[in-house]
Amino acid sequence: GQQLNQSPQSMFIQEGEDVSMNCTSSSIFNTWLWYKQDPGEGPVLLIALYKAGELTSNGRLTAQFGITRKDSFLNISASIPSDVGIYFCAGPQAGGFKTIFGAGTRLFVKA
Amino acid sequence: GAVVSQHPSWVICKSGTSVKIECRSLDFQATTMFWYRQFPKQSLMLMATSNEGSKATYEQGVEKDKFLINHASLTLSTLTVTSAHPEDSSFYICSAVGQGYSYNEQFFGPGTRLTVL
Numbered sequence: 050g051q052q053l054n055q056s057p058q059s060m061f062i063q064e065g066e067d068v069s070m071n072c073t074s075s076s077i078f079n080t081w082l083w084y085k086q087d088p089g090e091g092p093v094l095l096i097a098l099y100k101a102g103e104l105t106s107n108g109r110l111t112a113q114f115g116i117t118r119k120d121s122f123l124n125i126s127a128s129i130p131s132d133v134g135i136y137f138c139a140g141p142q143a144g145g146f147k148t149i150f151g152a153g154t155r156l157f158v159k160a
Numbered sequence: 161g162a163v164v165s166q167h168p169s170w171v172i173c174k175s176g177t178s179v180k181i182e183c184r185s186l187d188f189q190a191t192t193m194f195w196y197r198q199f200p201k202q203s204l205m206l207m208a209t210s211n212e213g214s215k216a217t218y219e220q221g222v223e224k225d226k227f228l229i230n231h232a233s234l235t236l237s238t239l240t241v242t243s244a245h246p247e248d249s250s251f252y253i254c255s256a257v258g259q260g261y262s263y264n265e266q267f268f269g270p271g272t273r274l275t276v277l
Contacts, residue, residue, distance in 0.1 A: 150204050
């Protein structure tokens with residue numbers, strides 16, 4: 050079945066550093082979604098991408114929909130302590146109504 | 161907009177009791193709600209898909225008699241964990257897809273932490 054592979058699994062960075070994480074699949078996705086989950090909370094949608102090649106920003110966050118439609122990346126610039134959390138990529142299952150989630154990238158920011 | 165609430169945010173119960181978790185869409189009508197389960201340091205695992213007025217569709221391996229889902233209105237879905245046991249302890253999260261939003265954009269509730277003693 051369709052799977053989303055996220056890397057890295059975890060990142061330990063210093064406040065102020067830029068962060069990059071990505072998501073790949075062997076299958077084509079028509080939509081890429083990036084969520085953030087704070088500890089003990091539900092995920093919150095950060096960015097939604099709908100077109101191959103699309104580059105979208107949300108504040109310090111930038112995400113791109115790969116032109117092959119098999120990958121996407123999320124960048125965070127000038128990280129701050131509140132960026133700590135788990136970042137999930139997600140996409141709709143082909144021919145269905147479910148959303149497939151990656152395993153997540155855990156971000157730790159040291160002040 | 162697009163706020164989803166869950167109640168309770170946490171619950172502790174004795175083994176053998178039943179627990180009901182509510183999921184509400186506060187400012188939109190949710191045509192579909194999803195129920196997920198999340199174990200520590202793991203991703204979200206879809207348990208079931210719930211459409212208003214119809215029976216829920218359960219994922220393979222999820223016991224429908226164990227996890228009862230009711231979606232009686234466009235703003236409320238409930239998950240009842242029947243005869244809960246310690247292995248049912250987990251973080252349960254609902255999400256909703258609503259009218260006026262892309263079907264691919266689910267809005268998540270804050271989750272409910274269930275601990276079964």
